[in-house]
Each structure stands twice: as structure tokens, then as C-alpha cells.
Amino acid sequence: MSLTVAVAGASGYAGGELLRLLASHPHLRVTTVTAHSNAGQRLIDVQPHLRSLAHLDLVETTAENLRGHDVVFLALPHGASGAITAELGDDALVVDCGADHRLVDEDAWARFYGGDFYGAWPYGLPELPLAGGGAQRERLRDARRIAVPGCNVTAITLGLAPAVGAGLVAADDLVAVLAVGTSGAGKALKPHLLASEIMGSASAYGVGGVHRHTPEIQQNLAAAGGDDVHISFTPVLVPMSRGILATSTARVRDGVTEEELREAYGRAYDGEPFVHVLPAGAFPRTADTVGANTALIGLAIDLDARRLVTVTALDNLVKGTAGAAIQSANLALGLDETAGLPIEGVAP
Amino acid sequence: MSLTVAVAGASGYAGGELLRLLASHPHLRVTTVTAHSNAGQRLIDVQPHLRSLAHLDLVETTAENLRGHDVVFLALPHGASGAITAELGDDALVVDCGADHRLVDEDAWARFYGGDFYGAWPYGLPELPLAGGGAQRERLRDARRIAVPGCNVTAITLGLAPAVGAGLVAADDLVAVLAVGTSGAGKALKPHLLASEIMGSASAYGVGGVHRHTPEIQQNLAAAGGDDVHISFTPVLVPMSRGILATSTARVRDGVTEEELREAYGRAYDGEPFVHVLPAGAFPRTADTVGANTALIGLAIDLDARRLVTVTALDNLVKGTAGAAIQSANLALGLDETAGLPIEGVAP
Amino acid sequence: MSLTVAVAGASGYAGGELLRLLASHPHLRVTTVTAHSNAGQRLIDVQPHLRSLAHLDLVETTAENLRGHDVVFLALPHGASGAITAELGDDALVVDCGADHRLVDEDAWARFYGGDFYGAWPYGLPELPLAGGGAQRERLRDARRIAVPGCNVTAITLGLAPAVGAGLVAADDLVAVLAVGTSGAGKALKPHLLASEIMGSASAYGVGGVHRHTPEIQQNLAAAGGDDVHISFTPVLVPMSRGILATSTARVRDGVTEEELREAYGRAYDGEPFVHVLPAGAFPRTADTVGANTALIGLAIDLDARRLVTVTALDNLVKGTAGAAIQSANLALGLDETAGLPIEGVAP
């Protein structure tokens, strides 16, 4: 089976990563790539690492150019995908890597994003354990619209959902700090993203509860079974292109043991092809997930601080964006969930 | 005035940084440098960046070689400095960059370090605000023995002590996650410190309350006025040689405003030459402190999470080690506290 | 078809990269992994990025453990592979990533390596254009023994061979300087390879004609048709894990134009799946080849200096080692030459 694919926003990092993965997907074949300011150029001139897609030219991101494909992946700035999907019709599977269709709560949308609210689509985090049992995966089969999670959100959600869902930790005073690579900030020309500013330096941003990923984390942990979810979440930009290492902590309920916690994580993730819980004493490195759709989780209880500490590593462009999009599309299309998705990280 | 100085452990990173700073100190003159396995070599062959000290040769780290100087700086593995200082006599000012004389509590020593307990010395963090008023600075004047704080400890302590001391936050559920450069781990040959393993990767270590800096943080925050201090503290190794960015959070007491918090930080640090609180909305980068004895602090309240979030940047080898050592020595010797200490970071 | 594979030296970087690529090879299946000091451990504990090979355990590198496979890949220190292959018998295809079977000239071996000389095997650089016409590829079909080139050698050879072979440049005064990532130096614990020493720094090594790759470059360029080949070759270690960017220059013969040079490169590489010559004015980045078996070449004539300057980018662990090994094995086994080999680089 070969399905045709269009990728909108093909000149950015998320779009480029979709194309890198799709180039070796056994069933999906990219036939259209669109861009905004780079429309008219050859794809290879903008994304020189995509050698086997050198025959493609970038066209304008319009509904007309995107129509007529079996699958459309959108890697557009927030606001842009919401506007264009209304024009796409229902024939294609549409997978949005942006924020426009993630949030269920219109108030949260208004507070953190603003502008038109487009409503939530099935959420592309197949491994999310749900309060009533089962996982988000089931909601993606036969979906025609999918909203891909934010990269920081995926790292924190995977790291905390099993403990929150099992009621082993308090959900109302979560604290997460993430070391994040620069590609998550995209290709836009901003002074603080210049190489000279980033190399040899670490800096925090979105401090104090203002980061847009906050309500999405709350939504996920509530879906997993958390009551009254509150989280202090601080991303720290560090000198690497890819990767998120999320250190997420939660107050452990009295008497809860590491064994109980490991059982909860096992129930959530045993058998998952892309999410792995490391043995006691082991904690992941982001390098082990680079280029792969893999998330690795380590955990420990700090007895003195009475907190669970989980450390989750993933590649923001793969499991955090493009890989999650393809994994979800595979589910929606009835393909093997793992088709076209690398498991081995490119380390060192 | 010119005082003679010996530096023990001159082939390591902390020793090298002491020498880099001392090379342009107006009143201190290095006459002896000692090492263990590198003894017998020229200093310049081991520390090729110390061009103006090219005339010095490394001799064995023995009490005999260290005696007869006005000041002795020790940059030795923990356990080693405790053993040698007993032999040094009381003529010299001895400043220990290791852990041996930091902890007051012998039980904490036994639990986190083990081996002989040498007892605590005056603690070399001049800016530490004390519960009874005033700062640690006063305890360093005329001191003959000084214990320099651990680098992670300094970052967290500076970031939380004013809030904890003023009772504006709860001290019993602190959470800190630090992005740390590799030089803090020293020059020892460990596989996970190879460049190929570090570049492009972030990883956590000492997770779950086992890091040796934990009791020292508790000791400091108690000195600042904190009751029942508990902290979950996770260092994350990121791809940079120098720098610590500590994101430290604490539950804000009901009704406390950012203005009250800023007043508390102002009381603690206004007028300090090396510790600066940034204005609202600004958060520091480690690059701005590289090579300097400067610590920069940004802070915000996360209203939804009801937590104070402080972000502290410093150079682990300077304000985190060698600079703190020299600053404390300046105080003990009655010199200008800032003598020989850069304020401007080497950025970009 | 499924062939069994053993990888010797599976705990190092070259071995790890062989395994990463083999994990998704359609016809080769790794059944044995061997190591020296890590024997007895689980592979996943030593190479935590190889999630889908988590079932494998490391055994001792002995002839006994390596026998009985269809293909044996050796990623061993030089000297070690020569010794063990004599014991392997002729049933298996043996592909050596080390230096032991690269050099034809015993004197060159003695001068640059020393120790036992094992004799040259068919050389695993399929794209090498040969003086008499055709390419090295033909010599690899049905081979039972293959010597994989050195990574620096491949970069320089691909960059200069077409010009040298076509007689458009003088071969007797070549100059190449390479920016190289640290993984080429392997996982051995050497002080200058510590992350703190590498990050933020560039340094040259093997300066002045002493680098062991020198005779191999001469051998290749002679095979391509060069007379009296002499090359000054300097590798510069730069702060990245993977990648080689070789800037290789040669004196252009009088009257030679860039058009003639481009024709020669076109004759050599047009149609190659893994070697691409960029259009005029374009020069490659190593990032575009990370994790891929791709080599990218840019070229220009410096009219004032009368030199051809070529810039070649590749991933030292893939096209420079493990990818070349698998590509050559594919040829020897009669498989599709590109089987299991990524073309798209992992960028950014």
C-alpha cells in the first residue's frame, strides 16, 4: 500500500523531521511539500540533509496545494493550521503538529494563546494512560484529525501520568524543570538563538507559569486521573540541537514505595514499543533518543524530600513532534504503529 | 603588600582556576604549586592556559611543601585536605575548596561522605544572609581556616536563602533542578565525561536525594532561618564546560506577593558586589558569569502553582569554587573583598 | 534472505554504529556481539541507545565465539583483528573496520603502525575511481574479506581522487586539513578527550606528516591514477561528536577550468547513491550527513592561489566506518548496495 502525503511547513525543523522520517516510511510517499517564504525553492536547497527528496519543490502553503492527498501533515505556526484545515475537507487524514487543536478548554486557549479557538482533535499521544483504563491509542484508530502534543508536554506527561493516574502522588504541587535543545524553538531568527549566545550557556525561559504548554500538561494529567492538577514548569535552554530531559517531581503519598510506583509505570508502559522504564538506579541521556521515536524514563523516590523524581528523555523533533505525528497517523490508517519509526538513537 | 601563596591540587580544574585568578591578584603571589600524579612536571605542561605562571614547577602535595606560606589553598579530593591540614600549623590562612570542613553535623558527614570527620570551619559564602541578621561575611574576617562551599550548594543557597529566611516560603518542600557544566565533575577519567558522550546530550545524576551536596544546602538554609528544611535536588549534566543554572522552587505562603519577595532579596543582596537580582521578567544566562565571580538571580511567582521560582546563574569554578575561595581569603586577610576577582563574564 | 552476523568490538563507537545500522537491515540479523573488558554485560547497559537489541549479551571476543556466522564485522584496535582473522576460516564474509588489512606496502605499515603485517584485503571504498576506469566497487563483489578505509582517508580520497585521477591537478603537493568530531578517537579514556577539554576548543593533532592515515591516502590516490603523491594532512579536533569536514587542496594544472573539474567529478560520482557533488557556490555541512551513509562534496578553484579547493562532509562513524562496512558487505553478498543504509542526515 502506498498513500500520498503532503507536508505543510516543510522548510522548518518539524517539517524537515517529518520528511526525514517519511522518506523511509514503507507505506507513505511524500508528493507535496509546502512553505511560506521559501515557496518556489527546491526542497534540497532549504533542507540539504534530505538527499532522497531532492526531486521535490516547495510550493505555497494553500488549501488547494494540500488537497487531494491521503494524509496531510501540518507543521505550521499556531493559528495557521486552524485556519487552513477548515478548507481541507474530510477526505484526508490531517495531522497537526501545532497547538491549534490540542486544548479542550477554550478559556485556557484564550489565556495562553488567544485568537480564534478551533476546538480539540483526538490527541496524538498513544501511550497516555487514561483514568478509566486503557490508553489514548484507542482514540486514534480511524481518527481523521489528530493533534500532536507539544514536545515538553510529552516529556512531562509520560514521566508523571502513571504515578498521578494511580493516585500514588499528589497532583496539586508538581514541579518540572526541563533541559531542552534549541530546535524546539524553531528556525525563526531570534537573537537569543544565535549559536554564539547558546554555546557554553544555559538559560531559563517562560518562567513563572507563563509557558503555553502548561494547560496542556494539566489536561493530560487530568485525563490520566489526576485531581486538581497544578504544576510549576520551567524549561531551560541548553547547548544542544535536539533533546529534552525532563526532571519531574511529585509529592509521594504517605507510605507509597518505589515498588508500587514501578508497578504503576509497568502497567502503563510494559509492552510499549517506544516508551521504556529503566531499572532502579538508571537514568536516561537524551543522546540515546536522538533521531528515534523512543522515550526513556528513570525514576527514584527521594525519601527525605518525600518526592518522586522522574527523568524522561526524548528527541523533541521525533517522539516530541514528527515521530508522534507519524505514529498516530499509522494508528489512524490501520498500519503497523511502528512503521517508519526508528527505535535506536543516534549516539554518540 | 605581597603575601605568598601555595596551591595544592594545582593540576585539577579548581586548582587551575585558583591559579588563573591569583595570577592577576594585586596582593597574593603564588610561589608553590603542588600535585599528586603530575608532581615533577612544569605547571605550564599541565595547565597550558596559565602562561604567566610558566616558571612554576609542580611539587608533591605534602605538608612540608605547603608550610611557610601566608596562604594555602587546598583543591584536593575530599578526605585529602582534612588529613593534611592537621599538619599545617596555625601560621597560614588555610582555605579548603573540598568538602572536608563544610558540614557541622557529623551524622550527615557519615551518611553522605563517610571516613574521618574533621569538623566544620568558617563557611566561605560571604553573602549568606543569617537568621539573626547580617551575613556570613562577618564570620570570615580574621578567620584562619575557611571551608569553601560546594558549587551547586552556592547556586541553590543564594537563590532560596532570602525567601526562606524571611519566612515567605515553606522550607519543607523545596525542589531544585540544576543545569551544570562538566568541569564541576573534575578532570578524572570517567567514561560518561568523554566529550563524545556529553556533546549533544543531557543527563541527570545523583537523583533521588543521594547527592552529597544535599545536607550542605539544608545547613545553609537553616542558618538563613529555615525550619525543617527538605529539598529535592537534581543536577543535570549539560554540554558546556562551565556554569550552573539552578532553578529552585518553594511553596509560597498564602498572600505573599512578588513585591515582598523582591524586598527580601533586596535586603539580602543590595550593595553586594558579586550577587545581583535581575528586574522582573529577566532571567540570567550562565554565559554572563563565565570566568567571573558574579552570581545572577531572576525570580517570579507562579500563581497557579503557588510556587516561587528562582533562577540563579554562576560559574561553578569561580563563584562556585575558586572565586569564593579568594573572596573569603580577601576578607580573612583584611584586603578589599573584591581584589583580584573579575565581575564581567566572558560572553559570548 | 536472513544472514547471521557477529560484531566484534560491540562496546566501542564503531561497533555500536554497526549495530545501530544492522538493527534495521532487511537481510542481516545480529546474533552475536563480543567485547573485551565489557564481556559478560548486557549490550543495552553498555550501548543504551540500542533498544531493539536489548536481548543481546556481550561475550568475549574469541575466534570461537565469532565462528559460525555468515558475516563477521570486526571493530577492534589495530593489531587485534589481524590476529583473530587467521582463526576464522573461509566460510564467513569478514569485514574489518580496523587498519590491519588496508595497506599494501609493508614498509608503510612498519613505519606508521609496526608489529605484524597481515597483508591487504579488498578495500571497502566502492566509489573510489580507478586509474584504468571503473571503480573499486567491482573488486568487492564476491569478496570474502574486506578492509574498511579510515574515516579521514575516505573524506580526503573522495574529495581529491577525481581531480588527481584525471590529471587536472598536481598530486605531489596536496594539502588537507580536516575538522573532525571526537567519536573518531574512540571511547578510550584519554585526558584530552574529556568533555571539559573539548567543548569550546579546537586543537590539531598528528601534525607534520606523522598521522597513520597518510600512507593510506597516498595508496588510494595512486590507485586513482596519481603520480608521486605527497600530502600534508592535519586533523583538527573540534567540539562535535560526529563528522568530518575535509578541506583538501591541490595545485591546478595550467589552463584547467572549473568546468573540466566538474566534469571529472561527474564522471566519478554521477549516479552514486551515497556521494554527491554540490552545485557551484555550495559547500556542505557535516550536519547534513549525521547518521547517514552520505558524503557531500563542494569544490571551487582559487584563481589567485591556483589551487582546487574541495570540501567533503561525511559522518566518520557511518560513511567513514560502519556504513562503508555494510555497503561493502552488501556488495560482497550480492545484496542491494544500499540495503540498511540511511541517506538522510539527522539535521539539525
Added chain:
Amino acid sequence: MSLTVAVAGASGYAGGELLRLLASHPHLRVTTVTAHSNAGQRLIDVQPHLRSLAHLDLVETTAENLRGHDVVFLALPHGASGAITAELGDDALVVDCGADHRLVDEDAWARFYGGDFYGAWPYGLPELPLAGGGAQRERLRDARRIAVPGCNVTAITLGLAPAVGAGLVAADDLVAVLAVGTSGAGKALKPHLLASEIMGSASAYGVGGVHRHTPEIQQNLAAAGGDDVHISFTPVLVPMSRGILATSTARVRDGVTEEELREAYGRAYDGEPFVHVLPAGAFPRTADTVGANTALIGLAIDLDARRLVTVTALDNLVKGTAGAAIQSANLALGLDETAGLPIEGVAP
């Protein structure tokens, strides 16, 4: 003595580095800082590492604002300084870090830069050995106008001038390849300078004799005594903020020995405070020069290739720009040549 200083272009990297060094200069006191798009802001908001200059505000870069100071440093784009200096009058010492007053040859200016030609000023490379004996230093005493060299130029010139000047190598076929940090490219927002593009990657630019620094290198080596100077010069951008490592090669004349070469370098640089030739077998790292006005040179003869290979390390922002400017100003003002200039690099 305290002289007043204005720095034009204070918001860029060169301007920032001038300020960092001037902040601790014993005789120079910065009273005015100017900028273009950042005029009106506080300096500390644009250069947050310059804590002790937090009292300064950025004003417009106009002749009026620059007049009335003892020294004016210009760190402006080429073309801009030439235009403004005509308006400054002769009272102040004017030191230009840009290209406008470096080239003697108007044709070379027209070919590589274009636009108005402003004529050459005394050239700020004090250590440059001159053909007739002596060094460039003498031409800087009492100068009222100084043109600071380009950073790549300084690295290549220092590395080759003694050999070229002594006639021990041929000047007509020089080849240099430089690993350069990103700060040399400035703070302008260019896509290829984004951190995500630079980290983990090396790339060449200005390939094929088109780099603007080429005629300046030829001018310097001719001044040192070279006949018919031709050089192929390729800068390679590598993932570090600061530093240049120049590998420069030249054909050795028949019979010349390393001893003769070392004597020539000794004659040129022995006693220099900032330029050091390393012993045989030693080659420099850029890290050893970070933040310092130091240049380190290693050299070897490649007997087979019959080329001298020199490796020169320096910090492009210090010895390559701001340090050279201050060193030259010290000479022109009759101050100690080393005043305010660090010798020790900030390593690791």
C-alpha cells in the same frame, strides 16, 4: 592617569569585548557607548555580562557623541567607520576594529570590499616582523589613527610571517585552513548562524579565494619580506563561540631544517608578552587563549610533503580584535603595552 574613552558599536560582539577589557583597564575609563538600533537602551540590557558598566546608556553612533574623548574605539560594519572618522578631528586617538583602513592597495579594496576607499592607517599588529628588521610595534608609538587587523588575518600572519620573512619557505603557494568560532561572524541574524544549525556541525565558507581577508594576509606577508605572496585560505565554522585555530602551511625551501625555522620564530617572538612558540611536538588549543590576548604557535616540518605546518590559536575577539585594539592603543598612548590585557586563557 585616567583617559576617557568612547566605544562605538557597543552592542555587538567586538564592542562588547572592548568594554569587557576596558572595564578593568588601569588608565582608560569608558564614558560613552554608542549603538545603532539599540541606542536608547541601557548597556546592561544589551550586554548583560558587563555588570560593572551597568550605569552606561547606549546613545546614537554620531560624530557628535564620539567627540571630546581621549580615545575612540570603533567597532562598526565596514564602510561605517570610514565615513565617521573624517568628522572626528585629530584630538582623539581613533582605533578602528573594522576593515576600512587596513588595505594599502585601493584595487584590492575595490575588488574585495567596494565602495569608498579611505586609505590605510598604521596597522595594529605590534608583533608583525618587518622585512627591514624590527616589528610593526614601532609604527604604532604616537600614532593617532590605528587600523586593527582582521581576526583570521592575525592568526595566519603570526603563524607564517617569520618563516616567510626569513625566506625559509616559498610564499607563492601558501595554504591555510582555519577552524573558527561563530562570534567572528557577529551578532547579525543569519539563518546559518542559528544554534541549531551550528551545534554538531562544521561547514566551510568563503571558499575559493573570495574571502575578504585574503588581500590583507598578502599585504602582511609582503611587509614581512615575502615575494609574490599567494595563499589559499579557507575558514571552517565549528561549534564554539570563540577561537581561531589556523593551520597554515608553506613549501619549505630545500635543505631548511626545523632548527632554522625555530630560530626564525624565536627571533620574531622571543620576549613578546602575548605571542608564544610552543616546544617541538606541542600544538595549541584555542581554549588556552579564551578571553586572553595570547596567541600560541606550534610548528612542525612534514618531511614527506616538504611543507612547514604551523598551528596558531587565538581568541578572535581578543588578540583577533579587541585585545589588539587596546594593545595598540596602549602603545600609541605611551602606556605599558600590556595594560588591561589578560594573559591567562579561561580554560576549561
